[in-house]
Ligand SMILES: [K+]
């Protein structure tokens with residue numbers, strides 16, 4: 001009756017369980033009386049929501065963090081964000097080491113060596129690399145923002161506290177804030193916005209891309225070439241960023257932007273397009289935007305960031321494979337090519353699965369929340385926005401989340417968990433062991449569409 | 450410089466151009482002064498919208514048909530519906546005969562013979578079969594409804610006119626009405642509703658299924674087996690129908706259904722779930738339903754009916770392949786099996802393409818219409834509902850279509866056209882000739898989701 005642990009718990013199951021465990025642990029920590037400010041009482045459901053949102057680096061919140069949590073509470077929150085943000089890659093690597101399983105593809109690509117050549121030492125080096133890059137970027141961001149914030153805050157401590165939390169929140173794309181109103185106080189400070197945009201990019205572009213960039217700049221290897229993954233995800237990430245920026249400007253130039261200077265219009269468009277992809281920080285109350293912009297931002301949140309990054313959504317590569325497949329079909333080809341390489345059939349199937357699960361899951365969640373909120377007349381746009389924000393682990397909000405009923409908040413928590421783990425990993429985690437069947441059914445064609 | 454016609458115009462291009470041509474012709478006919486009632490003037494954009502809606506058998510309308518069009522106008526309208534409804538299969542067959550091209554798969558399956566054995570005589574027989582089945586069902590429906598309507602209408606002529614138009618509208622899933630208020634007058638007449646539901650089913654289940662059923666019942670061939678297509682589309686069609694019915698009942702039982710008898714609740718749930726799949730007839734003003742129900746109905750409209758039927762949407766088979774692919778993945782298999790058969794890789798790719806194009810197209814249309822209507826504060830739910838209705842060629846309406854601006858109405862027209870032609874056929878129509886490349890790029894894996 002005994003089975004090996006590795007048989008029962010696949011690496012993906014362990015990742016999912018680790019996230020759930022971390023969410024539960026931090027919910028208890030944030031529920032402790034010492035975590036909240038004097039005179040403020042936090043309910044367990046509020047602590048759980050905050051913990052799920054932090055570990056999944058989403059940033060949706062049912063409370064105002066700066067008015068609710070004590071220094072200790074905010075320290076726990078920062079820990080939860082840090083763990084969630086850089087957890088996904090290191091955790092996966094750790095699991096591999098413990099179970100001695102075949103290394104998952106994502107990590108094989110990350111270190112760009114053949115799996116047979118991977119040694120324990122190599123993995124430790126990899127984990128050290130991830131931590132080095134992540135903490136390095138966060139420290140640089142904290143130093144720049146902290147120094148600059150000396151202009152804003154009276155005490156050096158407060159300036160660097162704000163700078164450090166801000167850099168952590170931006171790089172991990174967590175989108176939490178301790179200013180009490182996100183980046184709205186910096187609506188006219190383009191330097192702060194640019195630093196935040198760069199930190200959001202760094203977190204959302206994906207660890208493999210960062211590692212390859214490090215390799216590219218540090219090694220003297222003239223044969224170095226960027227992987228197909230890096231090329232696809234980077235180009236898709238920035239193409240969608242520019243489309244979002246231009247789209248927002250086209251929609252709002254005669255509406256919300258009416259009467260603004262060109263640089264105000266530019267920065268609102270640029271910041272919203274960047275933050276929608278998973279950042280979740282805000283320089284304005286997004287509720288002031290028109291319906292078309294809110295839908296566009298929901299679309300950007302749904303697309304999200306790179307796989308193996310701190311961001312969520314269907315991910316850039318899924319979107320790219322969608323469009324490349326359509327293009328191939330329209331060109332009369334059955335294979336899918338880009339950058340002089342062919343996309344593997346299995347990756348195309350994964351993209352189809354991710355898209356299907358995301359569409360069905362998001363649609364079902366929106367219907368559920370509408371049903372749960374039927375008595376309170378919450379606007380459909382707000383429901384779509386919060387659900388997209390949760391599933392895309394973005395964290396932008398039209399402000400309804402604190403007022404939702406508990407079933408709706410639980411739905412959002414589930415979306416954040418699945419959104420953070422990633423749909424492929426989530427499906428892998430509930431997947432049975434691969435079955436090899438020894439016979440094949442005959443293939444029969446059907447009519448599609 | 451001369452090219453063969455068949456090289457320039459693929460069968461799919463011809464189908465698309467035929468639909469566009471028919472829409473333009475009927476727009477002119479419906480614009481003629483003799484087509485409208487005395488004292489009523491129809492603008493060209495209204496005539497075009499009515500024509501596009503009729504030829505695409507959608508049923509969305511910018512005018513009240515019974516108060517606008519003369520007998521001649523309604524005759525043109527019925528012609529447009531009939532042509533659109535049974536056009537898709539016969540037109541495809543005709544194109545094949547003219548061009549002598551390889552018969553498209555859909556028709557090969559329909560007649561269940563190997564393509565090499567198909568003769569001209571066989572094709573004529575096929576077309577006759579389609580017409581026989583379609584007109585036969587319509588005539589039976591017209592007779593039953595007409596006879597029954599003698600209870601409702603004073604003159605025999607009016608009863609059979611209503612019966613004939615009703616049967617045509619229901620079987621072709623056109624959803625137009627000459628009662629002036631759809632089937633709302635029959636809200637308590639379950640016989641009329643049941644006949645309409647059966648006619649909607651017959652049109653939406655797909656011609657291949659009808660032909661196979663005819664074969665099954667008429668032939669004494671004991672070896673007859675239903676095709677995989679028929680099994681998948683029929684089971685999916687009815688599973689979704691029952692889910693829709695139960696879902697509507699669960700949502701509305703304490704809301705709109707509050708205080709109704711069980712049979713009223715049953716028939717509202719049953720009729721709405723049936724009509725949403727492409728019928729477009731209504732026994733109530735759907736605006737009275739709650740947000741969650743309206744979203745659920747939008748989902749049903751998006752799913753739609755069988756391929757090669759009078760219905761639209763992503764089609765049953767696309768949905769089935771989505772779920773079967775997810776199930777296979779979760780079970781650890783790479784092939785997709787159902788009913789003892791394997792789904793062909795190319796059909797899985799088509800399903801992915803249909804889903805991608807539908808999601809992106811619908812989302813973009815909803816954003817566009819929101820932007821076009823930014824000054825008039827149209828509710829998002831109504832925009833989502835009308836766009837889903839147009840793309841799914843369903844025709845249910847929350848009543849905003851007549852009040853939309855022209856750009857929004859043009860967007861809906863485009864959705865109806867593409868929705869009617871079908872996404873695969875539409876993509877085929879803009880597809881370049883198949884290119885055989887003699888070299889293969891190396892395959893490189895990427896990270897998805
Ligand atoms: K976030």
Ligand SMILES: [K+]
Pocket residue numbers: 506507508622623624727728729842843844
């Ligand atoms: K219809």
